[in-house]
Amino acid sequence: MTVDTLLAALGLIADPQVLIVILFASAFGLFVGAMPGLTATMATALLVPITFFMPPIPALAAIVTASAMAIFAGDIPGALLRIPGTPASAAYADEAYAMTLKGQAGTALGAGVVFSAFGGIFGTVVLVTAAPALAEVALAFSSFEYFWLVCLGLSCAVLIAQDSAIKGMLALFLGLAAALIGLENPAAVPRLTFGTTELMGGIDMIQAMIGMFAIAEVLRAVAATGTRLPPPRAVTGAIFAGQWELMKKYPVQALRGSSIGTLIGALPGAGADIAAWITYATSKRFSKEPEKFGQGHVEGIVEAGAANNAAVSGAWIPALVFGIPGDSITAIVIGVLYLKNVIPGPTLFLNQPQTVTALFVIFFLANLVMIPFGWLAVKSARRILAVPREVLMPIVLMFCIVGAFAVTNSPFGVGVMLAFGLLGFVMEENGFPVAPVILGLVLGPMLEQHFVTSMIKADGMLLGFFKRPIAAALGVVTLLVWGSMIWRGLRALVRKAA
Amino acid sequence: MRLDDRLTGALLLALAIALLVYAMGLPPMPGQRYGAAAFPTVVALGLGLFSVLLIWQGWRTRRPGAPLFAWAGWVKDSRNLGNFLLSLALVGVYVAASDKIGFIPLSLAILFALFVRQGVTWGRAAAIAALATAAIQYAFASLLRVPLPRGLLDSIL
Numbered sequence: 001m002t003v004d005t006l007l008a009a010l011g012l013i014a015d016p017q018v019l020i021v022i023l024f025a026s027a028f029g030l031f032v033g034a035m036p037g038l039t040a041t042m043a044t045a046l047l048v049p050i051t052f053f054m055p056p057i058p059a060l061a062a063i064v065t066a067s068a069m070a071i072f073a074g075d076i077p078g079a080l081l082r083i084p085g086t087p088a089s090a091a092y093a094d095e096a097y098a099m100t101l102k103g104q105a106g107t108a109l110g111a112g113v114v115f116s117a118f119g120g121i122f123g124t125v126v127l128v129t130a131a132p133a134l135a136e137v138a139l140a141f142s143s144f145e146y147f148w149l150v151c152l153g154l155s156c157a158v159l160i161a162q163d164s165a166i167k168g169m170l171a172l173f174l175g176l177a178a179a180l181i182g183l184e185n186p187a188a189v190p191r192l193t194f195g196t197t198e199l200m201g202g203i204d205m206i207q208a209m210i211g212m213f214a215i216a217e218v219l220r221a222v223a224a225t226g227t228r229l230p231p232p233r234a235v236t237g238a239i240f241a242g243q244w245e246l247m248k249k250y251p252v253q254a255l256r257g258s259s260i261g262t263l264i265g266a267l268p269g270a271g272a273d274i275a276a277w278i279t280y281a282t283s284k285r286f287s288k289e290p291e292k293f294g295q296g297h298v299e300g301i302v303e304a305g306a307a308n309n310a311a312v313s314g315a316w317i318p319a320l321v322f323g324i325p326g327d328s329i330t331a332i333v334i335g336v337l338y339l340k341n342v343i344p345g346p347t348l349f350l351n352q353p354q355t356v357t358a359l360f361v362i363f364f365l366a367n368l369v370m371i372p373f374g375w376l377a378v379k380s381a382r383r384i385l386a387v388p389r390e391v392l393m394p395i396v397l398m399f400c401i402v403g404a405f406a407v408t409n410s411p412f413g414v415g416v417m418l419a420f421g422l423l424g425f426v427m428e429e430n431g432f433p434v435a436p437v438i439l440g441l442v443l444g445p446m447l448e449q450h451f452v453t454s455m456i457k458a459d460g461m462l463l464g465f466f467k468r469p470i471a472a473a474l475g476v477v478t479l480l481v482w483g484s485m486i487w488r489g490l491r492a493l494v495r496k497a498a
Numbered sequence: 499m500r501l502d503d504r505l506t507g508a509l510l511l512a513l514a515i516a517l518l519v520y521a522m523g524l525p526p527m528p529g530q531r532y533g534a535a536a537f538p539t540v541v542a543l544g545l546g547l548f549s550v551l552l553i554w555q556g557w558r559t560r561r562p563g564a565p566l567f568a569w570a571g572w573v574k575d576s577r578n579l580g581n582f583l584l585s586l587a588l589v590g591v592y593v594a595a596s597d598k599i600g601f602i603p604l605s606l607a608i609l610f611a612l613f614v615r616q617g618v619t620w621g622r623a624a625a626i627a628a629l630a631t632a633a634i635q636y637a638f639a640s641l642l643r644v645p646l647p648r649g650l651l652d653s654i655l
Contacts, residue, residue: 053642166551170510173545177517180538187527189534192520215589222581222616223572390616394609395630397585401592402601402634406644415593422586429570430501448537455532489551 009357021058029066030377033073036083040070041213041328049403056340065366075112080232088272088308091280098296106237113374114243119306120367122258123313134321138346147450148474153324157269167432175440186452198412205335207404208420215421232385253303261307265314271327272308279307502566503556514546600649605631
């Protein structure tokens with residue numbers, strides 16, 4: 001990063017429009033994250049139609065800020081209602097609530113704000129250093145390396161969603177099947193369009209995502225009317241007093257949470273929620289006082305709170321360098337990047353260094369403004385949580401309809417959204433993870449392109465996929481991941497049968 | 499709607515077979531051995547393989563007497579089922595009729611119906627529906643220039 005690039009990037013951000021967008025996106029992200037049932041992914045999906053009409057930098061600023069804020073804000077109802085606002089706060093909602101019962105809600109939420117910002121900044125530092133270095137390596141990649149990389153990314157998504165690897169793989173193949181629709185294939189043959197011109201362009205990723213992450217959630221909420229939220233508890237105790245002491249007491253936990261969080265975020269398919277679960281467990285495992293966990297002990301919140309925000313930044317590493325999303329939020333981001341003609345991939349770092357640098361600066365900015373905004377959100381928590389769900393959900397539904405319409409300006413898009421919403425709802429009822437569907441849909445065209453190109457280059461000989469050294473290494477790792485998945489699956493089946 | 503893994507597996511296997519048959523009928527790319535059919539074939543085979551594994555898993559873990567298909571708990575509550583079906587139907591109506599009727603009347607109707615259905619009083623429902631519709635119309639149609647369908651109000655807007 002040269003000084004000129006940095007100055008150019010700062011010039012892009014100093015635009016009042018960008019700063020106003022950051023302000024509004026912060027408020028939006030905090031609200032959506034704090035409302036139980038509305039997730040950070042949903043916040044991002046709902047923002048997309050609005051970002052259509054912005055230049056690239058404000059559009060990216062809106063998404064980065066809203067997602068970081070939403071992940072922190074999920075802690076608020078976790079502490080005050082024992083209901084996590086987003087899945088990323090689920091790991092330690094009980095712990096935070098136990099602290100609230102002891103009159104330490106302020107400390108719990110303060111730790112949420114401070115260590116979320118710490119984790120987010122740590123993840124950003126890794127993003128700033130790792131992404132350009134990886135991009136240098138990736139410049140030499142051919143279709144073989146990309147083929148294995150996409151395979152590895154997709155496999156990680158299934159491997160990490162360990163509830164049922166078979167169901168994860170099926171969800172992935174459903175996404176890949178949906179990606180077949182349309183003209184976007186090496187031979188430009190219309191596939192699975194059933195004679196409709198609307199399907200020629202394929203399934204729009206944004207419409208599918210609004211369906212799976214927002215409509216499915218609205219359907220779940222209207223199907224459970226009558227389950228009202230209990231009144232939230234008051235925030236007692238100071239928010240920021242004592243946080244510096246926590247930082248001095250738990251530096252290892254904060255750093256470990258941030259490192260593991262960044263790493264998990266960077267793995268395709270796994271995001272902030274899995275990062276929080278894993279780091280809450282490592283925090284307890286290595287704690288000097290493991291017996292205090294579950295009874296209102298802040299140590300786990302420090303580690304997992306840092307981890308989930310670090311994951312948000314980490315997920316951008318593969319998204320920017322390879323165009324492979326690290327989580328469901330960056331899956332949406334990739335769609336937005338293409339729309340803005342900011343094509344993710346190693347050449348992005350060469351061709352548009354000022355855009356990449358501006359993005360990095362926005363990450364720092366978003367995580368810094370989280371501290372005052374987070375404080376405000378905690379202070380107004382009871383008002384946010386008083387918004388009735390029976391009013392909110394229909395408005396979210398209407399917003400989804402207009403958002404899906406705005407992508408293609410056709411009611412057909414609203415139909416696509418509805419179909420995917422229903423699919424997501426039924427899948428979740430039957431224990432199928434939905435994130436692999438979206439990954440399959442996003443990565444399908446890329447996987448097909450590299451697969452067919454590689455097959456033609458290797459003349460159908462699969463050994464050709466292993467001839468280049470990096471491709472061979474990636475291929476072997478992918479095959480090892482597949483092998484371990486099959487072995488684990490078989491072992492689980494044998495155990496169940498025994 | 500809860501399906502037994504064996505039934506889900508069978509449905510997905512049928513989908514995989516249909517996809518495979520479809521892929522076999524796709525035209526080849528002139529001068530190349532691999533074209534539009536190569537990737538769909540791989541996807542169909544993968545989908546088929548894991549469908550068979552799901553059927554096998556469902557078979558190994560089946561419980562005697564468990565039905566292949568069962569409704570989820572919320573379906574038995576007529577109010578919840580009504581809310582669910584109404585939401586689906588209203589979005590369906592929007593898809594089918596938005597061009598003719600337009601965004602504003604449909605948004606008012608959809609929001610009002612859902613609010614009232616979920617227990618909001620009539621007056622409050624009407625007021626919030628009007629406010630929300632006006633806000634969305636202003637934000638999307640005026641500020642963001644999304645051509646929201648005008649329908650019946652074409653001559654006024």
